[in-house]
Amino acid sequence: MSGQEFREISPSEFFYRHREIVGFTNPARATYTSIREFVENSLDAAEAIGVPPDIHVTLMRDEGFEFEVYRLRVEDNGSGIPGEYIPYAFGRILYGSKHTLKQMRGIFGLGGKMAILYGQITTNRPVHIVSSTGGRDVYEYRLLIDVEKNSPIIVEERIHRNGNPKWRGTVVEVFLEGDYQRSSSKIIEYFKETAMANPYAELSFIDPYGVLHLFRRSTTKLPPASREVKPHPHGVDVETLRRIINSTDCKTLKELLVKSFHRVGETIADRFLKTYSLDPYRDPASLTPGEIVDLAYALKNFEEFLPPDPSCLSPLGEELLLEGVRKELNPEFAVAIQRKPSAYSGYPFIVEVALAYGGGTPQTGRITLYRFANKIPLLYDESSDVSWKVVNQVIDWRHYKIDPTRDPVAVIVHICSTRIPYRTLGKEFIADRPEIEAEITRAVRIVARRLADYLSHKRRVEKAREYFSVYERYLRKIACFSSMLTGMDEPDIDKLLRRVKRWKGMEEAL
Amino acid sequence: MEGYGRSSMKERRREVLASLEKLGYDVYRTIESGEFPYVSMPSRSTRNILYDPKLRQYVLGGQTVKRTARNIRHLRPLTQLIWVATIAHQLCSQGKTSTLRDVFYMAQAFEVDFVDQYESDDIITDLETVVGLPREDFNIYPEERSSIFGDLTIEYTVPGYEGRRINLLSHPDGFVIGPTLSTAEFVECGAERVIVIEKGAMFTRLVEEKAYEKFKAILIHTAGQPPRASRKLIRRLNRELDLPVYIFVDGDPWGMHIAMVIISGSANAAHITDLTTPDARWAGVYASDITRYKLPSDPLTEIDVKRLYELKNDPRYRSGIWSKEIDVFLQHRRKAEQEAFSRYGLSYIVDVYLKERMEELG
Ligand SMILES: Nc1ncnc2c1ncn2[C@@H]1O[C@H](COP(=O)(O)OP(=O)(O)OP(=O)(O)O)[C@@H](O)[C@H]1O
Numbered sequence: 001m002s003g004q005e006f007r008e009i010s011p012s013e014f015f016y017r018h019r020e021i022v023g024f025t026n027p028a029r030a031t032y033t034s035i036r037e038f039v040e041n042s043l044d045a046a047e048a049i050g051v052p053p054d055i056h057v058t059l060m061r062d063e064g065f066e067f068e069v070y071r072l073r074v075e076d077n078g079s080g081i082p083g084e085y086i087p088y089a090f091g092r093i094l095y096g097s098k099h100t101l102k103q104m105r106g107i108f109g110l111g112g113k114m115a116i117l118y119g120q121i122t123t124n125r126p127v128h129i130v131s132s133t134g135g136r137d138v139y140e141y142r143l144l145i146d147v148e149k150n151s152p153i154i155v156e157e158r159i160h161r162n163g164n165p166k167w168r169g170t171v172v173e174v175f176l177e178g179d180y181q182r183s184s185s186k187i188i189e190y191f192k193e194t195a196m197a198n199p200y201a202e203l204s205f206i207d208p209y210g211v212l213h214l215f216r217r218s219t220t221k222l223p224p225a226s227r228e229v230k231p232h233p234h235g236v237d238v239e240t241l242r243r244i245i246n247s248t249d250c251k252t253l254k255e256l257l258v259k260s261f262h263r264v265g266e267t268i269a270d271r272f273l274k275t276y277s278l279d280p281y282r283d284p285a286s287l288t289p290g291e292i293v294d295l296a297y298a299l300k301n302f303e304e305f306l307p308p309d310p311s312c313l314s315p316l317g318e319e320l321l322l323e324g325v326r327k328e329l330n331p332e333f334a335v336a337i338q339r340k341p342s343a344y345s346g347y348p349f350i351v352e353v354a355l356a357y358g359g360g361t362p363q364t365g366r367i368t369l370y371r372f373a374n375k376i377p378l379l380y381d382e383s384s385d386v387s388w389k390v391v392n393q394v395i396d397w398r399h400y401k402i403d404p405t406r407d408p409v410a411v412i413v414h415i416c417s418t419r420i421p422y423r424t425l426g427k428e429f430i431a432d433r434p435e436i437e438a439e440i441t442r443a444v445r446i447v448a449r450r451l452a453d454y455l456s457h458k459r460r461v462e463k464a465r466e467y468f469s470v471y472e473r474y475l476r477k478i479a480c481f482s483s484m485l486t487g488m489d490e491p492d493i494d495k496l497l498r499r500v501k502r503w504k505g506m507e508e509a510l
Numbered sequence: 511m512e513g514y515g516r517s518s519m520k521e522r523r524r525e526v527l528a529s530l531e532k533l534g535y536d537v538y539r540t541i542e543s544g545e546f547p548y549v550s551m552p553s554r555s556t557r558n559i560l561y562d563p564k565l566r567q568y569v570l571g572g573q574t575v576k577r578t579a580r581n582i583r584h585l586r587p588l589t590q591l592i593w594v595a596t597i598a599h600q601l602c603s604q605g606k607t608s609t610l611r612d613v614f615y616m617a618q619a620f621e622v623d624f625v626d627q628y629e630s631d632d633i634i635t636d637l638e639t640v641v642g643l644p645r646e647d648f649n650i651y652p653e654e655r656s657s658i659f660g661d662l663t664i665e666y667t668v669p670g671y672e673g674r675r676i677n678l679l680s681h682p683d684g685f686v687i688g689p690t691l692s693t694a695e696f697v698e699c700g701a702e703r704v705i706v707i708e709k710g711a712m713f714t715r716l717v718e719e720k721a722y723e724k725f726k727a728i729l730i731h732t733a734g735q736p737p738r739a740s741r742k743l744i745r746r747l748n749r750e751l752d753l754p755v756y757i758f759v760d761g762d763p764w765g766m767h768i769a770m771v772i773i774s775g776s777a778n779a780a781h782i783t784d785l786t787t788p789d790a791r792w793a794g795v796y797a798s799d800i801t802r803y804k805l806p807s808d809p810l811t812e813i814d815v816k817r818l819y820e821l822k823n824d825p826r827y828r829s830g831i832w833s834k835e836i837d838v839f840l841q842h843r844r845k846a847e848q849e850a851f852s853r854y855g856l857s858y859i860v861d862v863y864l865k866e867r868m869e870e871l872g
């Protein structure tokens with residue numbers, strides 16, 4: 001073959017070339033995605049140390065360019081980053097602290113850097129980071145990313161003494177080519193929905209017009225923190241298995257199974273090895289590549305492994321979800337339920353669904369859907385999402401006497417998992433895994449039933465009230481006319497009205 | 511003999527006010543004792559409208575209906591009924607009158623709105639049924655007016671006109687039979703009979719042809735189906751002054767029925783008994799007159815024929831001239847208007863036809 005050149009490209013270069021797949025398609029979308037990536041890092045950083053997040057975002061027009069450039073600044077009260085990690089955390093793609101089996105918003109070690117990279121290629125300005133873990137020092141960096149080498153270029157590095165009281169948190173500031181006019185509604189929506197799924201977070205956003213959008217926390221209660229877990233045998237692929245074997249100290253297969261995998265005990269390990277005629281005392285290091293493939297296959301298919309333990313998940317819980325929905329939608333009626341944990345291919349997940357009706361619930365001519373994954377709002381490609389399918393195609397709302405075209409109903413779906421089955425790296429919509437679809441469907445049915453009960457009670461009450469008011473109105477008139485006819489004082493109708501109130505069905509409803 | 515004598519008029523008014531007040535007291539006391547107010551009245555459903563051969567008119571049977579405030583569906587009509595009673599009481603005690611339409615509009619100020627005038631008319635009919643008095647006694651009249659002309663002197667009884675007299679020959683267009691005329695007293699009468707005419711043009715013709723002189727007649731124009739005030743007046747002329755009454759209408763089922771209603775009432779006023787003139791006579795145009803006088807005629811329409819069959823089912827049409835003429839109509843299938851006589855010249859109707867007819871009827 002001639003004329004063809006073989007060359008490896010770095011991850012930075014790869015994502016630089018394909019930045020649209022992570023949400024940097026155009027200046028408007030990039031403005032939204034940048035804000036989102038930094039805010040999510042900040043939320044993770046605060047939750048990781050168990051403090052209610054305080055996040056302040058400023059987006060300002062910078063006039064020093066010939067095109068539309070904004071300065072984006074995000075400040076949080078999170079964990080902060082140890083000084084020595086800052087250059088890599090912000091300057092090397094796929095470098096991150098979240099490649100674990102623990103539920104966090106960040107996954108790929110990509111998001112923040114993509115925003116930084118986008119800013120760098122559109123404005124040629126370094127990212128500015130100030131961070132402290134609350135210790136003696138505060139670190140300040142100005143960084144550029146070397147795209148070809150996928151490594152940070154430190155433009156400026158300074159260490160300051162922390163003040164008293166000690167400040168802890170991170171400030172990230174980037175310049176980027178943006179378009180606020182076209183992205184403002186999505187950005188505001190993003191904050192509103194983030195506030196809904198994180199009612200314990202205080203969010204403020206000062207937009208380029210200088211307008212402050214403030215989303216106050218309504219509780220300081222955090223959802224239970226998630227624990228990190230070992231991989232579940234059902235979720236293990238050949239590559240992961242190979243890495244586990246390479247890095248283990250275990251001397252036998254059985255020991256490897258029990259120590260390196262989630263929810264595998266001695267008994268189950270024995271049964272598994274017996275089923276597949278494997279020698280429990282075999283040294284894992286002696287497995288041939290072919291045998292590793294077979295083992296991975298066996299692990300995936302052995303049905304007696306216990307399902308994954310959801311302690312690695314951090315769902316909101318019914319109380320917090322309800323709190324968030326009430327806070328942001330101010331509905332007349334709201335209900336939230338959490339389904340019991342379930343799993344798909346070895347990844348545990350929990351579905352939480354809330355429903356809001358009336359009051360401030362938007363009336364859009366169809367059911368308004370709010371989708372969340374690991375507490376992140378999903379704002380794009382709604383109709384490709386599994387929740388959309390459930391709400392618009394699977395559920396027959398007539399069954400609950402709800403008219404989606406007329407009734408102001410919002411459904412809020414939150415999926416949390418150590419691995420959300422996103423269809424793309426842009427974290428915008430969720431593939432329809434049958435296990436997840438089934439859980440969402442069950443949950444939506446339950447909340448729809450609750451709304452139906454509420455509405456039928458409400459209708460009964462309204463009817464009783466109306467019924468009563470008809471008596472009240474006409475009896476009053478009759479009393480008045482009888483007094484006009486006779487010239488006597490108006491007779492007292494209270495006794496009669498009390499009788500009406502005691503009638504069947506009236507007493508409980510009124 | 512009943513009448514609207516000077517003293518009887520006042521007494522009548524006291525009676526009306528008393529029966530309205532009684533309704534009020536009943537309601538008042540029921541409410542005070544912690545019970546739901548109600549009114550009972552004879553049912554006006556078709557099943558309860560019976561023909562009374564002795565009275566020679568339709569009357570209501572023994573079925574009664576109860577409108578009670580206990581039933582949510584009765585609340586509105588009951589309230590409206592009591593309201594109408596209140597209005598009637600006001601009108602009577604202040605000596606004012608109002609039309610059915612006025613009542614419909616007045617309701618809005620009291621927030622007892624009627625859907626349409628049919629509904630308010632119906633509630634007024636209810637009140638008539640409850641207290642057993644016609645709405646004219648409550649000073650409520652329909653819009654349409656008929657008129658009267660003839661040698662009769664009357665004396666008004668309405669406030670502001672009491673004692674004033676007038677002779678009904680003094681205005682050739684006739685006098686409107688409104689509330690004041692309806693409540694006037696008869697003082698002096700030079701006429702010997704009453705001729706009731708369906709159509710205005712024919713009424714004018716008879717005045718011009720001096721029928722009132724030739725027959726010594728009081729002429730009354732009904733303008734179609736006569737309003738109750740004129741039916742009542744006809745009855746009084748017949749009862750109080752002993753005048754025979756002749757009814758001259760179009761030669762078709764509709765004209766025939768106008769005559770019948772004057773004579774023996776209508777089914778929808780079955781709850782009211784002193785509107786009829788059982789001794790009045792139908793004087794034509796008969797179906798048989800069409801051939802007898804060779805009158806210009808039109809074919810019966812389908813609706814005419816259907817109406818004729820309906821009348822055939824009415825017990826009052828089952829005998830005498832009524833059943834005979836219905837058969838002639840159905841046989842020849844033709845009808846003629848009162849004006850058809852004009853083919854023989856303007857005076858033929860008075861000098862020939864009515865003269866002959868009056869002699870025949872005696
Ligand atoms: N505000 C912050 N406070 C503390 N640590 C942070 C902050 N922002 C980023 N980090 C650290 O930097 C790492 C890289 O962040 P980045 O957004 O690039 O990837 P990620 O969040 O791990 O994954 P994802 O691509 O899904 O966003 C994070 O894993 C985290 O350890």
Ligand SMILES: [Mg+2]
Pocket residue numbers: 037040041105106107110111112
């Ligand atoms: Mg991130």
